[in-house]
Structure formats: structure tokens, C-alpha cells
Amino acid sequence: MEYNIAVVKGDGIGPEIVTEAMQVLDKVGERFGHTFHYQEVLAGGCSIDANGIPLTEETIEICKNADSVLLGAVGGPKWDEVPSEKRPEKALLGLRSALGLFVNLRPAQMHKALSDACPIKPEIIGDGFDILVCRELTGDVYFGRHYRRESDKGWGETGADDMNYSVYEVERIGRRAFEMAMKRNKKVCSVDKANVLETSRVWRETMHRIKDEYPEVAYSDMYVDNCAMQLVRNPSQFDVIVTGNLFGDILSDEASMITGSIGMLPSASMNESGKGMYEPIHGSAPDIAGKGIANPIATILSCAMMLRYSFGLMAEADAVENAVEAVLDAGHRTADIAAPGEKALSTSEMGALIRAQL
Ligand SMILES: NC(=O)c1ccc[n+]([C@@H]2O[C@H](COP(=O)([O-])OP(=O)(O)OC[C@H]3O[C@@H](n4cnc5c(N)ncnc54)[C@H](O)[C@@H]3O)[C@@H](O)[C@H]2O)c1
Ligand SMILES: CC(C)[C@H](C(=O)O)[C@@H](O)C(=O)O
Numbered sequence: 001m002e003y004n005i006a007v008v009k010g011d012g013i014g015p016e017i018v019t020e021a022m023q024v025l026d027k028v029g030e031r032f033g034h035t036f037h038y039q040e041v042l043a044g045g046c047s048i049d050a051n052g053i054p055l056t057e058e059t060i061e062i063c064k065n066a067d068s069v070l071l072g073a074v075g076g077p078k079w080d081e082v083p084s085e086k087r088p089e090k091a092l093l094g095l096r097s098a099l100g101l102f103v104n105l106r107p108a109q110m111h112k113a114l115s116d117a118c119p120i121k122p123e124i125i126g127d128g129f130d131i132l133v134c135r136e137l138t139g140d141v142y143f144g145r146h147y148r149r150e151s152d153k154g155w156g157e158t159g160a161d162d163m164n165y166s167v168y169e170v171e172r173i174g175r176r177a178f179e180m181a182m183k184r185n186k187k188v189c190s191v192d193k194a195n196v197l198e199t200s201r202v203w204r205e206t207m208h209r210i211k212d213e214y215p216e217v218a219y220s221d222m223y224v225d226n227c228a229m230q231l232v233r234n235p236s237q238f239d240v241i242v243t244g245n246l247f248g249d250i251l252s253d254e255a256s257m258i259t260g261s262i263g264m265l266p267s268a269s270m271n272e273s274g275k276g277m278y279e280p281i282h283g284s285a286p287d288i289a290g291k292g293i294a295n296p297i298a299t300i301l302s303c304a305m306m307l308r309y310s311f312g313l314m315a316e317a318d319a320v321e322n323a324v325e326a327v328l329d330a331g332h333r334t335a336d337i338a339a340p341g342e343k344a345l346s347t348s349e350m351g352a353l354i355r356a357q358l
């Protein structure tokens, strides 16, 4: 089969990690008889430099018309001073919104070989850690009105961001989370801040209504502050965490460290018709950009999610995940997952080992 993939390498380490991931896809194509056609487009800081804006209509159209989208990361200090409506990150939000990518699956799984990199004590983590953060991606304070006004208390200029969640948006992400839980360990924990926020009260009421559609799934609610603590205290209590855009952003970065590094965590963002964008959960890592030392595994595992969810290529997805596992089992590490004093591979060496394993 032939597949068209729009590729947004983006900024910072984006080009370094995406280049490795594309070569992994090519290797999968070689082994299983598929051809992946890539169309590279600009978004983020590199698009500001080339076009004066972070996201062009042309990029949106190419991403809409492709079978799938692979994204590295956008942003960096170079563009910190641009006005907020033109920031590189707006490209990411613009693409998520233009493609209707309301569900963001962020699996956080501890690879057995990396148990030493896990900061939680072995007697607490037990057999391992395998959760799925199901993050709503096109609502919340991210897509409310962002504005400035004069303080009504006479405290001067005030920033304001509107937070919204509708019943429809919560039902849509909630059902996805329950469906994912049915394929996993049948547990959903819905995370909100219903003791303070009206958006969270709508969220919780809606979740309580739809949970009865899934009687086999054990359901619980948790406040986000408690969840942040419980993830460190006893992470294995969770299976699927369903939560809003902002809380999901923060909790997934936290969960990544339980697996050893943010460089390990992939993600899939999907719309109603199954169209997806695949990206690591981390950012452009300006502190290590250009050094060739970034961990490409999160992006490579994002490609496995693309093969599985966008193309239905299950054996191919498993092959990529098994190759990553085998390379880790053999003791190969990039700097972020290496023990102090242990030899660390470069981005391209890690990519090459995973391809060789394939
Ligand atoms: N999806 C995205 O495009 C995305 C996601 C998050 C942040 N960002 C943007 O990236 C820029 C930098 O953000 P930040 O520094 O807060 O977060 P970051 O995720 O880029 O980096 C945080 C830390 O994690 C390390 N890290 C991240 N990815 C790594 C990898 N693959 N291998 C090894 N180490 C890795 C970095 O070196 C850094 O020390 C900002 O402009 C931010 O808005 C973009
Ligand atoms: C860069 C930023 C807009 C983005 C988000 O907050 O969604 C990032 O942190 C992520 O996790 O994908």
C-alpha cells in the first residue's frame, strides 16, 4: 500500500528526531511492502522566519489532504518576543483545531529495561507502570478568549483567559476514554477541579451520566492536585486517565518521568473520522537542539501509533515497538535515559540501531 504523510519537522530538535522517525517508517515499508510518501511543510518558528506567520493556509491544506501528519516540535527562545497571537505554538494549536483533533492519546509505559531510570521505588511501582492519558485537545482554556483588560480592583493591566467546556465536548472525549479502557484494564479515572471550576462541574456531571453506558468499567473521579500527587505516590493505581486539555498537558509530562524520560513518550491526536497527527509529547528542547543527542524514541513510537491508528497496520506497529524494546533490552541508551557515567548514543545512532533491529 501507499500512504501520504505530511511532515512538520518544526523547530529545535524537531528536524533531528523526525528525520530518524521517517527512516524508521521507510524501513517498515521495506520489510512489509509499503511506500510512505512524505510532503514536508513548515509550521512554528521556521514558518515565522520563512513566511512571517507560524501557520499558513498551504500547510493546513497539505495536512488536511494527507493520510496522516507527523510532527516534531515547535517553538523556542528565538521567537519568545513575538506577539502572543503569532507565537510558534499557535501553529500547533491551529493545526489541532483545523484538523478537529479532539482526542489526544498519551500512553505512558515503563519499559522493563528502564526500571533503573524510574524515580519511584521498585516496591511501590511493583510490576511496572502502564497508563493512558486521554487528553481533550481542542477545548478548555487553550481555545477560550485570551485578552487583557484593566483590573476592576485598580491593580492595573490584567491578563484573562476564558476556560470553557461544553457537554458535547466532554461526552465526546469521555466515550473515547471508556472505549480505550474497554480494550485495556477497564478502569477510568476522570480528573478535574470540580471543587473550584464551573467547567469541571460540567465535566464531572457529564462523565457521571455517560459512565453508566460502560458498566464493565470501574470509574472514579479525582481532583487534579490529588492526581498529581497520586501519580508519584502510587502510579500503578491508574489505567486510563481522562482529563481536559490543560490538566492533560501537565499530567502527561509528569507521567513521562515515571517512565524514565520525556524523550520516551509518544502521542496520537485524532478527529471524529480517525484522521490523526502523531508527535512526541515533548517540545523542541532548545537546550540540546543541534547537538545530535536528543532521544528519538518518542517520535519513533509516535510512528508506531500512526501505523496502528491511522493505517490499521497492526503487525507493522508491533514490529516498531518490539524493535525499540529490543534495543533498550540490549542496554542502548541516549543521554536522557543513560545512568551517570554510562555511554550515551547520539540521536542517529539510536535511530540506526532501531532500524537494524527491524
Ligand atoms: N509539541 C510541541 O511542539 C511542543 C511541546 C512542548 C513544548 N513545546 C515548545 O518547546 C519549547 C521548549 O519547551 P520546554 O523547554 O518547556 O519543554 P521541552 O519538552 O522542549 O524540554 C524540556 C526538557 O526535556 C528535555 N527533552 C525534551 N525532549 C527530549 C528528547 N527527545 N530527548 C532528550 N531530552 C529531551 C529538554 O532537553 C529539556 O531539558 C517551547 O517553545 C515550548 O512551547 C512544543
Ligand atoms: C506547545 C504547547 C502548546 C503544547 C500544549 O500545551 O498542548 C505542548 O506542551 C504539548 O504538550 O503538546
Ligand SMILES: [Mg+2]
Binding pocket: 249, 250, 253, 281
Ligand atoms: Mg506539553
